[in-house]
Amino acid sequence: MANVLRNSAKFGFSGVLSQLSIHSRHGRECVSPCFSLQQRNNSTSPKIKVDLDSSTGVAVLRMQSPPVNSLSLDFLTEFCINLEKLEMDRSCRGLIITSTLSKVFSAGLDIMEMYGKSPERCGEFWKAVQEMWLKLYGSNMVTMAAINGSSPAGGCLMSLGCDYRIMADNPRYSIGLNETQLGIVAPFWFKDTLVNTVGNRAAELSLELGLLYSAPDALKIGLVDQLVPEDQVLSTAQDTMSKWLAVPDHARQIDQCVISVCIYYINTSPLPPDHARQIDQCVISVCI
Amino acid sequence: MANVLRNSAKFGFSGVLSQLSIHSRHGRECVSPCFSLQQRNNSTSPKIKVDLDSSTGVAVLRMQSPPVNSLSLDFLTEFCINLEKLEMDRSCRGLIITSTLSKVFSAGLDIMEMYGKSPERCGEFWKAVQEMWLKLYGSNMVTMAAINGSSPAGGCLMSLGCDYRIMADNPRYSIGLNETQLGIVAPFWFKDTLVNTVGNRAAELSLELGLLYSAPDALKIGLVDQLVPEDQVLSTAQDTMSKWLAVPDHARQIDQCVISVCIYYINTSPLPPDHARQIDQCVISVCI
Amino acid sequence: MANVLRNSAKFGFSGVLSQLSIHSRHGRECVSPCFSLQQRNNSTSPKIKVDLDSSTGVAVLRMQSPPVNSLSLDFLTEFCINLEKLEMDRSCRGLIITSTLSKVFSAGLDIMEMYGKSPERCGEFWKAVQEMWLKLYGSNMVTMAAINGSSPAGGCLMSLGCDYRIMADNPRYSIGLNETQLGIVAPFWFKDTLVNTVGNRAAELSLELGLLYSAPDALKIGLVDQLVPEDQVLSTAQDTMSKWLAVPDHARQIDQCVISVCIYYINTSPLPPDHARQIDQCVISVCI
Numbered sequence: 059m060a061n062v063l064r065n066s067a068k069f070g071f072s073g074v075l076s077q078l079s080i081h082s083r084h085g086r087e088c089v090s091p092c093f094s095l096q097q098r099n100n101s102t103s104p105k106i107k108v109d110l111d112s113s114t115g116v117a118v119l120r121m122q123s124p125p126v127n128s129l130s131l132d133f134l135t136e137f138c139i140n141l142e143k144l145e146m147d148r149s150c151r152g153l154i155i156t157s158t159l160s161k162v163f164s165a166g167l168d169i170m171e172m173y174g175k176s177p178e179r180c181g182e183f184w185k186a187v188q189e190m191w192l193k194l195y196g197s198n199m200v201t202m203a204a205i206n207g208s209s210p211a212g213g214c215l216m217s218l219g220c221d222y223r224i225m226a227d228n229p230r231y232s233i234g235l236n237e238t239q240l241g242i243v244a245p246f247w248f249k250d251t252l253v254n255t256v257g258n259r260a261a262e263l264s265l266e267l268g269l270l271y272s273a274p275d276a277l278k279i280g281l282v283d284q285l286v287p288e289d290q291v292l293s294t295a296q297d298t299m300s301k302w303l304a305v306p307d308h309a310r311q312i313d314q315c316v317i318s319v320c321i322y323y324i325n326t327s328p329l330p331p332d333h334a335r336q337i338d339q340c341v342i343s344v345c346i
Numbered sequence: 347m348a349n350v351l352r353n354s355a356k357f358g359f360s361g362v363l364s365q366l367s368i369h370s371r372h373g374r375e376c377v378s379p380c381f382s383l384q385q386r387n388n389s390t391s392p393k394i395k396v397d398l399d400s401s402t403g404v405a406v407l408r409m410q411s412p413p414v415n416s417l418s419l420d421f422l423t424e425f426c427i428n429l430e431k432l433e434m435d436r437s438c439r440g441l442i443i444t445s446t447l448s449k450v451f452s453a454g455l456d457i458m459e460m461y462g463k464s465p466e467r468c469g470e471f472w473k474a475v476q477e478m479w480l481k482l483y484g485s486n487m488v489t490m491a492a493i494n495g496s497s498p499a500g501g502c503l504m505s506l507g508c509d510y511r512i513m514a515d516n517p518r519y520s521i522g523l524n525e526t527q528l529g530i531v532a533p534f535w536f537k538d539t540l541v542n543t544v545g546n547r548a549a550e551l552s553l554e555l556g557l558l559y560s561a562p563d564a565l566k567i568g569l570v571d572q573l574v575p576e577d578q579v580l581s582t583a584q585d586t587m588s589k590w591l592a593v594p595d596h597a598r599q600i601d602q603c604v605i606s607v608c609i610y611y612i613n614t615s616p617l618p619p620d621h622a623r624q625i626d627q628c629v630i631s632v633c634i
Numbered sequence: 635m636a637n638v639l640r641n642s643a644k645f646g647f648s649g650v651l652s653q654l655s656i657h658s659r660h661g662r663e664c665v666s667p668c669f670s671l672q673q674r675n676n677s678t679s680p681k682i683k684v685d686l687d688s689s690t691g692v693a694v695l696r697m698q699s700p701p702v703n704s705l706s707l708d709f710l711t712e713f714c715i716n717l718e719k720l721e722m723d724r725s726c727r728g729l730i731i732t733s734t735l736s737k738v739f740s741a742g743l744d745i746m747e748m749y750g751k752s753p754e755r756c757g758e759f760w761k762a763v764q765e766m767w768l769k770l771y772g773s774n775m776v777t778m779a780a781i782n783g784s785s786p787a788g789g790c791l792m793s794l795g796c797d798y799r800i801m802a803d804n805p806r807y808s809i810g811l812n813e814t815q816l817g818i819v820a821p822f823w824f825k826d827t828l829v830n831t832v833g834n835r836a837a838e839l840s841l842e843l844g845l846l847y848s849a850p851d852a853l854k855i856g857l858v859d860q861l862v863p864e865d866q867v868l869s870t871a872q873d874t875m876s877k878w879l880a881v882p883d884h885a886r887q888i889d890q891c892v893i894s895v896c897i898y899y900i901n902t903s904p905l906p907p908d909h910a911r912q913i914d915q916c917v918i919s920v921c922i
Contacts, residue, residue, distance in 0.1 A: 221842065238601055241594040249601075254834045258542045259568055265601040266509065267593055280835055305843055306817040313814055313825075313841040526889055529882040537889075546830045547856055553889040554797065555881055 105133050107158070108140050115151040116299050117144050117199075118292070122158040126165035129212045133168070134186040141193045151307065152299045153197070155220065156204035156292055161231070163203070166211030169240075187212065191247065194219030198311055200302045204295040206288060209233040210270055211240075217282070218251040221302070224295050227285035229272045234281070238268030256280045393421050395446070396428050403439040404587050405432050405487075406580070410446040414453035417500045421456070422474040429481045439595065440587045441485070443508065444492035444580055449519070451491070454499030457528075475500065479535065482507030486599055488590045492583040494576060497521040498558055499528075505570070506539040509590070512583050515573035517560045522569070526556030544568045681709050683734070684716050691727040692875050693720050693775075694868070698734040702741035705788045709744070710762040717769045727883065728875045729773070731796065732780035732868055737807070739779070742787030745816075763788065767823065770795030774887055776878045780871040782864060785809040786846055787816075793858070794827040797878070800871050803861035805848045810857070814844030832856045 110117040119140060121127040129137075144150045157163045171183045194201055194216065203209075203217035205225040214233050217223050225233065235252055237244045244252075244265055253261040260279045263269065276282045286294045302310075398405040407428060409415040417425075432438045445451045459471045482489055482504065491497075491505040493513040502521050505511050513521065523540055525532045532540075532553055541549040548567045551557065564570045574582045590598075681699040686692075695716060697703040705713075720726045733739045747759045770777055770792065779785075779793040781801040790809050793799050801809065811828055813820045820828075820841055829837040836855045839845065852858045862870045878886075 238593055238597040241597045243597050243600045254838070256835070257545055257833055259544070262542070263571075266598050267590065268597070283839075302843065305814055309814040309817045309819050309844070310842050312819045526881055526885040529885045531885050531888045545833055547832070550830070551859075554886050555878065556885070 103136055105136050106140055108144070110144070110147070110150055112149055114296075114300070115149055115303065116154065116296065117150050117152070118154045118156065119144075120156055120158045121164060124159060126162045127157055127159060127213070128165055128168040129187070129190070129216075130168040131171055131183050131186055134183075134190050138186070138189050138193055141190075141197070144199065145193070145197060150199060151303055152200040152202070154202045154204050154292065154295045154299060155216070156206055156295070159207065162207040162213075163205045163209035163233075164213030164216060165208070166213045166215075172242075187215075188247070191215060191219050191251075195251070198307075200299060200310075202295045202299060204291045205231075205233065205282065206291045207231055210236050214281075215248055215251065218255055222284075222295075222298060223282040224284045224286060224291055224298065225273050225276065225282040226288040226291050227273055228288055229274055231273050232270040233273070233276050234268075234270040235265060236268040236270045238265060240268070391424055393424050394428055396432070398432070398435070398438055400437055402584075402588070403437055403591065404442065404584065405438050405440070406442045406444065407432075408444055408446045409452060412447060414450045415445055415447060415501070416453055416456040417475070417478070417504075418456040419459055419471050419474055422471075422478050426474070426477050426481055429478075429485070432487065433481070433485060438487060439591055440488040440490070442490045442492050442580065442583045442587060443504070444494055444583070447495065450495040450501075451493045451497040451521075452501030452504060453496070454501045454503075460530075475503075476535070479503060479507050479539075483539070486595075488587060488598075490583045490587060490590075492579045493519075493521065493570065494579045495519055498524050502569075503536055503539065506543055510572075510583075510586060511570040512572045512574060512579055512586065513561050513564065513570040514576040514579050515561055516576055517562055519561050520558040521561070521564050522556075522558040523553060524556040524558045526553060528556070679712055681712050682716055684720070686720070686723070686726055688725055690872075690876070691725055691879065692730065692872065693726050693728070694730045694732065695720075696732055696734045697740060700735060702738045703733055703735060703789070704741055704744040705763070705766070705792075706744040707747055707759050707762055710759075710766050714762070714765050714769055717766075717773070720775065721769070721773060726775060727879055728776040728778070730778045730780050730868065730871045730875060731792070732782055732871070735783065738783040738789075739781045739785040739809075740789030740792060741784070742789045742791075748818075763791075764823070767791060767795050767827075771827070774883075776875060776886075778871045778875060778878075780867045781807075781809065781858065782867045783807055786812050790857075791824055791827070794831055798860075798871075798874060799858040800860045800862060800867055800874065801849050801852060801858040802864040802867050803849055804864055805850055807849050808846040809849070809852050810844075810846040811841060812844040812846045814841060816844070 105121070105123040107120040107122055108117055109120075119137075121133075121137075123133055127133070141153075144153055167187065172180060175183070200222075201220040202222045202224065203220040205217055205223060207226065208231045209217055209225075210232065211234075214235050217233065225231065235244050235248055237248075249261065249265060252264065255261075256264070256279045264271075264279075271279065271281055273282070273285055277285050284294070284298075393409070393411040395408040395410055396405055397408075407425075409421075409425075411421055415421070429441075432441055455475060460468060463471070488510075489508040490510045490512065491508040493505055493511060495514065496519045497505055497513075498520065499522075502523050505521065513519065523532050523536055525536075537549065537553060540552065543549075544552070544567045552559075552567075559567065559569055561570070561573055565573050572582070572586075681697070683696040683698055685694050685696075687694075695713075697709075697713075699709055703709070717729075720729055743763065748756060751759070776798075777796040778798045778800065779796040781793055781799060783802065784807045785793055785801075786808065787810075790811050793809065801807065811820050811824055813824075825837065825841060828840065831837075832840070832855045840847075840855075847855065847857055849858070849861055853861050860870070860874075
């Protein structure tokens with residue numbers, strides 16, 4: 059989502075990446091200054107594979123961490139580093155997230171990260187979860203989830219951080235913030251994102267009962283935007299992306315920013331004064 | 347709904363029950379210290395009958411005040427006392443509210459309480475209305491309205507304070523916040539509850555025109571969650587309750603609390619500092 | 635919409651009309667003290683024609699500025715003056731806005747007002763846009779848009795400021811806040827109004843992509859309330875108006891005010907203390 063949001067994220071949320079970053083010549087954070095522009099956004103690692111098509115400006119990020127793309131601290135760190143690299147690359151305007159695994163998009167937070175760990179380690183883990191969400195939600199790129207399998211809990215959150223959600227039309231695949239069923243409480247910002255997507259009452263029922271929705275039911279309440287046959291999830295995302303990229307970037311980004319400000323205020327109170335000023339300025343400068 | 351909400355209610359809303367209460371050994375308010383655990387939650391009065399099934403942990407509260415279960419000051423006081431007793435009883439986890447009268451759940455606020463009365467008496471009455479809503483909305487129990495008849499105005503508000511609403515599938519039964527038709531303005535918190543349930547636009551039309559919805563129309567806009575044949579309203583509520591009670595209590599309660607905080611802030615400004623801290627703590631302690 | 639809102643508009647938003655106004659004998663603003671009661675609300679100008687039927691208390695405001703009822707500074711000023719005159723006239727309780735042009739309600743803001751103009755002139759123009767919205771949204775009258783043609787951007791905003799929207803059932807007519815497509819960002823308050831009408835997610839997609847909806851699609855997401863054959867748009871508005879006017883004015887107005895307060899707070903921070911007090915008083919005085 060929007061630029062101003064993303065920039066301001068530097069103030070409040072140094073997160074897992076802060077130690078790695080130095081300031082680039084653009085005044086933005088940069089993970090490593092020695093990446094060459096050509097290669098840096100086509101990376102492969104044990105957990106995540108990124109392909110950027112420079113002709114379209116669209117990157118596909120494939121999660122490939124068997125058995126179920128669990129969101130461990132390692133996974134999240136790698137995910138965020140890749141996101142940040144793409145964000146820095148001005149040739150990249152759109153991002154599609156999908157999975158290489160059969161039947162699963164992501165099974166969500168790695169429960170082992172919360173079991174028998176020190177409070178410090180737990181805190182580090184939750185910071186990384188929040189970092190993932192903020193980087194997705196605050197991205198300047200158009201972000202789409204190509205959900206080609208089940209996507210419970212943290213997997214659902216990842217989808218909710220994107221601008222658009224396309225899911226495989228398979229009733230055996232399910233999606234939802236089902237943390238409550240496991241005795242875990244979804245934090246404030248999980249809730250905010252869900253309410254903004256499906257409305258208050260559906261979110262209420264969903265969270266209190268920890269509901270998982272089949273793909274068709276998820277479409278019905280608006281948790282995903284579109285269902286397509288399983289083998290067309292990625293291609294549909296690519297087609298849809300080209301329509302989104304036809305919209306002037308700066309207006310779309312500021313719109314996203316205007317819409318997301320409410321959520322953002324809740325999560326970064328007190329808001330860095332620079333951030334409020336930037337939003338005001340950008341709105342005013344476009345309006346007048 | 348949630349525990350933290352309920353406890354904090356002690357700060358801001360002493361209401362009709364404050365004179366009756368002393369502190370029990372659990373540090374909670376208790377209406378009377380001499381109730382025995384076995385009998386105290388199966389009570390019968392002229393207006394309200396409560397049956398607690400200790401094997402399931404589910405209480406059924408039957409309103410039986412002819413002709414139309416009007417919410418008078420007396421009725422509300424009795425209603426709140428019963429609610430508080432159930433809330434104190436750790437064996438009670440679920441509450442179903444229904445009516446013994448034919449064709450009516452509750453006709454809402456007793457209009458005679460607002461006609462030709464002193465401001466003090468009016469204030470006392472409205473405090474009791476608010477107390478009813480806060481006790482329901484802030485309850486730790488799973489609360490369900492088994493709406494086996496018409497339920498205008500205050501009767502609708504009572505239903506909206508519950509976690510789930512099942513209504514008799516009879517188009518002659520109606521429900522809605524129709525105060526405007528009577529020249530009465532629904533207070534802020536009536537509006538908040540309605541918006542949270544049916545969304546802003548439906549609430550807007552509903553309140554500005556004082557609309558009453560037939561049971562099928564109420565289902566369509568989400569004012570009730572489910573319609574069933576009239577003779578199955580209570581049994582369906584009991585079946586549904588058992589599904590809700592299968593969800594871990596503490597996670598569901600905190601989820602409810604997280605969701606309801608927005609409404610609550612509006613109604614208790616300034617929020618007792620202890621309350622904010624308790625919510626923060628519970629969210630943090632579960633997350634980390 | 636509501637009275638208290640309208641009155642308070644005097645504090646924060648002096649706008650284009652402030653130089654013209656003096657205080658009338660009712661303590662309200664009055665554009666000109668020499669208008670006679672009989673004639674002042676049946677006016678014709680190059681751009682706008684107003685007919686008030688004193689038997690029903692309903693005025694019809696016809697926009698007649700070819701080719702497409704563009705909202706120029708001149709048009710908006712005239713529009714606001716007419717609105718203010720009707721608002722002052724106690725015999726006028728309802729307002730229907732429609733167009734005399736074929737196929738178009740209003741094409742929205744006059745883009746020439748934002749191109750190559752000084753910042754001062756731009757500021758003046760945007761103040762007039764905001765004034766239009768505030769006068770409509772804060773009106774005491776029941777306001778209805780009889781949308782007998784396409785209504786993009788500012789034309790859609792004008793409709794959203796009304797209490798009810800009836801549109802011609804013609805799939806070639808479109809409506810929506812499509813500013814983003816033009817590289818223009820819809821201000822905060824455009825967004826707020828849209829979210830309140832169609833919900834957050836539909837507003838998000840709508841604004842980020844700058845979507846225009848055909849009449850049937852607009853009905854589907856709730857952007858308009860009703861579709862009728864093109865030749866029945868005005869008559870249906872008149873029928874619907876008579877139902878709205880059957881509701882007690884003061885309760886409906888305060889309901890509107892209670893609902894709109896959230897939007898209003900956002901747009902007038904800090905809120906004039908008198909305004910907050912007035913709302914509190916009116917709610918309290920009706921409740922107790």
